[in-house]
Amino acid sequence: EAQVTQNPRYLITVTGKKLTVTCSQNMNHEYMSWYRQDPGLGLRQIYYSMNVEVTDKGDVPEGYKVSRKEKRNFPLILESPSPNQTSLYFCASGGSGEETQYFGPGTRLLVL
Amino acid sequence: GQNIDQPTEMTATEGAIVQINCTYQTSGFNGLFWYQQHAGEAPTFLSYNVLDGLEEKGRFSSFLSRSKGYSYLLLKELQMKDSASYLCAVHYAGNMLTFGGGTRLMVKP
Numbered sequence: 001e002a003q004v005t006q007n008p009r010y011l012i013t014v015t016g017k018k019l020t021v022t023c024s025q026n027m028n029h030e031y032m033s034w035y036r037q038d039p040g041l042g043l044r045q046i047y048y049s050m051n052v053e054v055t056d057k058g059d060v061p062e063g064y065k066v067s068r069k070e071k072r073n074f075p076l077i078l079e080s081p082s083p084n085q086t087s088l089y090f091c092a093s094g095g096s097g098e099e100t101q102y103f104g105p106g107t108r109l110l111v112l
Numbered sequence: 113g114q115n116i117d118q119p120t121e122m123t124a125t126e127g128a129i130v131q132i133n134c135t136y137q138t139s140g141f142n143g144l145f146w147y148q149q150h151a152g153e154a155p156t157f158l159s160y161n162v163l164d165g166l167e168e169k170g171r172f173s174s175f176l177s178r179s180k181g182y183s184y185l186l187l188k189e190l191q192m193k194d195s196a197s198y199l200c201a202v203h204y205a206g207n208m209l210t211f212g213g214g215t216r217l218m219v220k221p
Contacts, residue, residue, distance in 0.1 A: 031207040042213040043199065090154060094207055103154035
């Protein structure tokens with residue numbers, strides 16, 4: 001089954017404690033992306049990757065890091081989380097030039 | 113700029129037709145997406161317009177006018193399960209997407 005998976009689905013943490021949210025896709029897609037979704041602000045792109053070892057900033061990259069060492073994985077790293085990073089995070093993937101992006105199930109993060 | 117505007121909320125009656133508008137202030141984009149998102153779930157793909165005009169897909173149709181900076185999603189024969197948020201997103205080169213704030217549609221019996 002074609003899918004994008006994220007882990008964990010829910011996470012409560014404290015300010016400053018490094019965390020990683022994993023994202024994996026089994027569709028051999030070149031393109032992967034991270035979004036955060038906040039009430040009244042919609043979906044905003046954090047980082048995206050066109051292919052292995054190629055990453056670029058989206059609209060709201062501050063406070064986040066990513067890496068793309070393998071095609072299927074695109075982890076999102078919060079080195080020192082802060083309460084304003086409390087949000088719902090979605091990973092997405094799509095083939096190069098493909099019309100559709102497939103979204104993962106979401107990760108709900110609460111930073112205290 | 114990349115302002116993408118949608119109404120925040122809409123209400124419609126089961127069986128009716130509803131049009132959700134999306135206006136944008138940008139140029140040089142590949143196309144425009146519409147996604148459906150039920151509360152607490154991931155967005156799912158509905159349609160993608162590259163050329164001006166209407167694309168029909170079952171009960172859902174989507175329209176794009178590049179010259180007017182305008183798109184709409186048309187939902188016919190509304191069902192209760194259509195209650196969801198509808199997101200329009202401009203698709204740029206390099207697969208970048210910029211989303212509007214979404215329109216929450218409530219379908220009433």
